[in-house]
Structure formats: C-alpha cells, structure tokens
Amino acid sequence: MTTPDADELRRRTQELLAAHPVATTERDDFLRARFDAGLAWVHYPAGLGGLGAPRSLQTVVDTELAAAGAPDNDPRRIGIGLGMAAPTLLAYGTDEQKRRFLRPLWAGEEIWCQLFSEPGAGSDLAALGTRAVRDGADWVVDGQKVWTSSAHLARWAILIARTGPGLPKHRGITYFVCDMTDPGVEVRPLRQITGEAEFNEVFLTGVRIPDDRRLGPVNEGWKVARTTLMNERVSIGGARVPREGGMIGQVARTWRERPELRTHDLHQRLLNLWVEAEVARLTGIRLRQQLVAGQPGPEGSGMKLAFARLNQEISGLEVELLGEEGLSYEDWTMCRPELVDFTGRDAGYRYLRAKGNSIEGGTSEVLLNIVAERVLGLPAEPRDDKDVAWKDLAR
Numbered sequence: 001m002t003t004p005d006a007d008e009l010r011r012r013t014q015e016l017l018a019a020h021p022v023a024t025t026e027r028d029d030f031l032r033a034r035f036d037a038g039l040a041w042v043h044y045p046a047g048l049g050g051l052g053a054p055r056s057l058q059t060v061v062d063t064e065l066a067a068a069g070a071p072d073n074d075p076r077r078i079g080i081g082l083g084m085a086a087p088t089l090l091a092y093g094t095d096e097q098k099r100r101f102l103r104p105l106w107a108g109e110e111i112w113c114q115l116f117s118e119p120g121a122g123s124d125l126a127a128l129g130t131r132a133v134r135d136g137a138d139w140v141v142d143g144q145k146v147w148t149s150s151a152h153l154a155r156w157a158i159l160i161a162r163t164g165p166g167l168p169k170h171r172g173i174t175y176f177v178c179d180m181t182d183p184g185v186e187v188r189p190l191r192q193i194t195g196e197a198e199f200n201e202v203f204l205t206g207v208r209i210p211d212d213r214r215l216g217p218v219n220e221g222w223k224v225a226r227t228t229l230m231n232e233r234v235s236i237g238g239a240r241v242p243r244e245g246g247m248i249g250q251v252a253r254t255w256r257e258r259p260e261l262r263t264h265d266l267h268q269r270l271l272n273l274w275v276e277a278e279v280a281r282l283t284g285i286r287l288r289q290q291l292v293a294g295q296p297g298p299e300g301s302g303m304k305l306a307f308a309r310l311n312q313e314i315s316g317l318e319v320e321l322l323g324e325e326g327l328s329y330e331d332w333t334m335c336r337p338e339l340v341d342f343t344g345r346d347a348g349y350r351y352l353r354a355k356g357n358s359i360e361g362g363t364s365e366v367l368l369n370i371v372a373e374r375v376l377g378l379p380a381e382p383r384d385d386k387d388v389a390w391k392d393l394a395r
Contacts, residue, residue, distance in 0.1 A: 031107040081112035113154035132161035151200035165391040175221035195332040233300035248277040308357035
C-alpha cells in the first residue's frame with residue numbers, strides 16, 4: 001500500500017462526505033465512519049483510524065471537513081483520551097487493545113481520565129504507593145489517586161500502580177487500563193479555588209483488573225508512563241492556537257474596546273506579554289512540526305512551562321486592567337464541569353483557574369529540572385534513592 005499524499009486524502013475525504021452527507025447523518029455515525037475511513041488521525045496505522053500518512057497531512061482532512069460543516073469529536077471534552085491515552089495505547093497496547101479502545105475513544109463515546117498522582121506522590125510521581133497484586137488472571141488494586149480530571153465522567157482510566165515493592169521506585173511500577181465502573185472504584189469531588197469540582201480524588205478498594213488490560217511488561221510501567229507524560233505536556237503547552245488567540249486575545253480585546261482603562265504601565269506589560277505569547281505560539285508550531293518526524297521529547301516540558309507562566313501573568317494583568325470589575329466573580333455555585341473553558345468565562349475565573357497551570361501536568365519545578373537535564377544537558381540533580389528498594393524508602 002502506497003502512502004497517501006494530499007490529493008489522495010482530499011479524494012478520500014470527499015468520498016466520506018458523499019457517502020455520509022453532513023446534513024442527514026447523525027453526528028456519532030459520521031465520526032465512526034470517519035474513523036473507519038482512516039481520516040481520524042491520518043498518521044495512525046490503517047484500521048486504527050489512520051492510513052499511515054504523514055502527520056502533517058492531517059490539516060488537509062480537517063480543512064476539507066470544516067469547509068463542509070462536518071462535526072468534530074469535541075476534542076476539549078475528550079482531551080485526556082486523545083492527547084494521552086491514545087498515543088500510549090498505540091505505542092504499547094496489544095492489537096486487541098488498540099481495536100477495542102481507539103475507535104470509541106476518538107469518537108468521544110468513551111471518556112478517559114488519568115490515575116497517576118497520589119496524595120504522597122505528585123511531583124515525585126515514581127514514589128506512588130497504590131498497590132497491584134497478582135491474583136490468577138487478575139490484578140487486585142488498592143490505593144488512592146488525586147487531582148483526577150474528568151473522573152466523574154470517565155468510563156476508562158490509565159492507571160499506574162506499584163507491583164514490585166522490592167525494586168527501586170522507577171522499576172517496580174506497572175501500567176493498566178482501569179474500568180471506572182468496576183466495583184471498588186469510588187470518585188469524590190474536590191472543590192477548587194474556582195468553586196467548582198473539576199478535579200476528583202479516586203479511591204480504589206479491591207479493584208480487579210484483568211491482566212489483558214495491562215500495557216507493557218510487568219514492573220516496566222514507568223517507561224510507558226513517560227510516553228503518557230511527554231504527550232500530556234505537549235497537549236497542554238503545545239496546543240494549536242491562532243494568532244492573538246487564547247488568554248492574550250481576551251486582554252487585547254478589552255484593551256481595544258475599553259480605552260478608559262488604559263495606563264502607560266499596563267500598555268507596556270501588555271505589549272511584552274503579547275510578544276511572549278506570540279513567541280510561545282510559534283514555538284508550539286515548531287514543536288508540532290518536530291512531532292511529524294518522531295515522538296515528543298522533553299521540549300514539550302519547556303512549552304508547558306511557558307504556558308503556565310504566561311497564563312498566570314496574563315490573567316493577572318487582565319484583573320488589574322479591569323479594576324473593580326476584575327474582582328467580581330460570575331458564579332460560586334458548586335458544579336462538576338465537563339471541561340475547562342478559559343476563554344468563555346470571566347476574568348476572575350481565568351485568574352483563579354490559571355493558578356493550577358503550574359501544578360497540573362507536572363509542576364513547574366519538576367519541569368525546570370527536566371529541561372535542565374534533558375534539553376540543556378546540565379548535570380542531574382543528586383539522588384540518594386536511585387538503587388534503593390521502594391519498600392525501604394522513608395515515607
């Protein structure tokens with residue numbers, strides 16, 4: 001089979017539209033048909049939503065479908081599945097796992113969440129203590145996870161657990177797919193500074209996971225998890241944004257529409273942040289171009305660092321620009337939202353929610369270490385636990 005070029009992808013897209021007219025085809029049916037036609041993510045293998053085409057040609061399909069008014073899969077709502085679970089399944093999943101999970105994941109029929117962080121293992125994720133013990137054909141999992149986005153909506157979770165307590169902490173972890181509807185899975189809301197419970201804590205008590213839902217070898221889950229984490233940071237920090245899009249666009253719009261709010265000092269700060277946001281946007285384009293040739297590397301950590309800092313500084317500037325208006329907050333009612341909407345909310349929400357950007361997806365402090373060691377090649381931070389069994393570590 002020859003690798004499709006841009007003309008071939010346009011032809012296939014038009015065939016999809018002809019066979020499944022946008023005006024008369026149900027949204028879910030259209031998305032399933034798009035996946036089956038290999039036009040979901042064209043760089044994936046044939047039969048798994050792709051055609052083995054260059055990743056850069058995805059825009060050809062997306063442009064044709066957008067022009068026809070075709071529905072998308074609401075990527076913000078299913079971002080964890082698209083940006084983290086799918087590439088990990090592709091890299092480490094069995095053929096059966098890929099066939100089972102990728103189609104409903106991409107079509108948004110099944111939402112995913114991430115069971116990684118724990119109360120005592122956030123920045124030092126490899127210190128996690130959730131245990132998985134083999135029992136015949138199953139693993140029995142006990143422990144607690146925290147800061148789990150979308151756990152209240154999710155059907156499936158990517159989970160890492162301790163399976164080799166006698167091994168050093170990075171070498172005794174195994175990676176699983178957990179069914180969030182199984183007995184023993186309890187999801188509790190965590191109310192945040194925004195007043196909402198977008199995050200959750202998840203308690204796992206005697207949860208049985210079949211061994212055929214394990215990704216990668218036993219006790220080598222840290223390698224699998226690193227694939228997830230690198231993709232997570234790229235999806236957070238390297239998301240495609242138009243010029244003057246995102247949060248800087250909100251402030252620039254207010255600046256143009258409300259001249260009475262302007263001061264010289266705020267003008268200088270806005271100009272500096274506008275330039276930095278544009279540099280970050282262009283860097284994100286370069287990073288995505290690099291992804292065409294291979295897997296995401298530690299450069300995604302640098303992008304995520306910039307994303308967090310800029311969001312916090314821009315939202316702070318917006319609150320100052322609005323003065324007393326910036327101190328208002330639209331609604332403090334407790335709710336459990338389906339997604340984070342930075343640009344569709346008020347300045348107060350953006351300011352409060354941006355505080356989490358330097359924590360979620362890897363704290364800025366940890367990411368600075370990653371950039372220093374893996375991008376700049378600086379000496380690694382000294383560690384005294386490298387060859388010590390996890391069970392012997394002080395906790």
